[in-house]
Amino acid sequence: MLDNLNWWEIGALLLLALLIFGDRLPAVISDGLRMLRNLRSMARNATSDLSKELGTDIQLEDLHPKAFIRKHLLSEEDEQAIRKPLQGVYDNLRADVTGVHNELKDVANAADLRSNGRTSTATSGTSAPAQRASYDDAT
Incomplete structure (x- = not known):
């Protein structure tokens, strides 16, 4: 995602975030990171549950319909x-x-x-x- 942004754009976004959130910026960043960690954990749990149900090892990439059919069906x-x-x-x-x-x-x-x-x-x-x-x- 950040590959498309140069340093000036990243700096402008950080300055804009500082102006919008002010003193709350560290709390907003930590909440965003916590949400990202929770989403990753949920994805890992879902793939492990699906893997247990199907009785085979499933990776997150295997959930694409074409890859799933080719590999498992x-x-x-x-x-x-x-x-x-x-x-x-x-x-x-x-x-x-x-x-x-x-x-x-x-x-x-x-x-x-x-x-x-x-x-x-x-x-x-x-x-x-x-x-x-x-x-x-x-x-």
């Missing part, structure tokens, strides 16, 4: 049966992306070779005076 065979049709599509897509990536590398290398070839002829003196003369005429 599907067997290994069911998950493989669901993934099998999509695996071929994934493999084909990955091969296509790899091919496009390799072709782009080849094009970039060819462009680098062409640009290096032009700069070497420009430094040899054959086309540099012509370029300089056209630049002088334009001014």
Whole structure:
């Protein structure tokens, strides 16, 4: 949450909190921290109770519906049966992306070779005076 705030914004928020709450600011902060601790404790208790009821180890992240179904309701065979049709599509897509990536590398290398070839002829003196003369005429 605080990753999106810079030091000036944090300082402005603290100053605003001091102006709003005044002498009560330490009590408000301690009440907020106590509430946060209580919420975390309630979440831990709820996951442990759910874990005891289901007879399996459940983490807080496992409570997401997709993760819960995948981990606790599907067997290994069911998950493989669901993934099998999509695996071929994934493999084909990955091969296509790899091919496009390799072709782009080849094009970039060819462009680098062409640009290096032009700069070497420009430094040899054959086309540099012509370029300089056209630049002088334009001014």
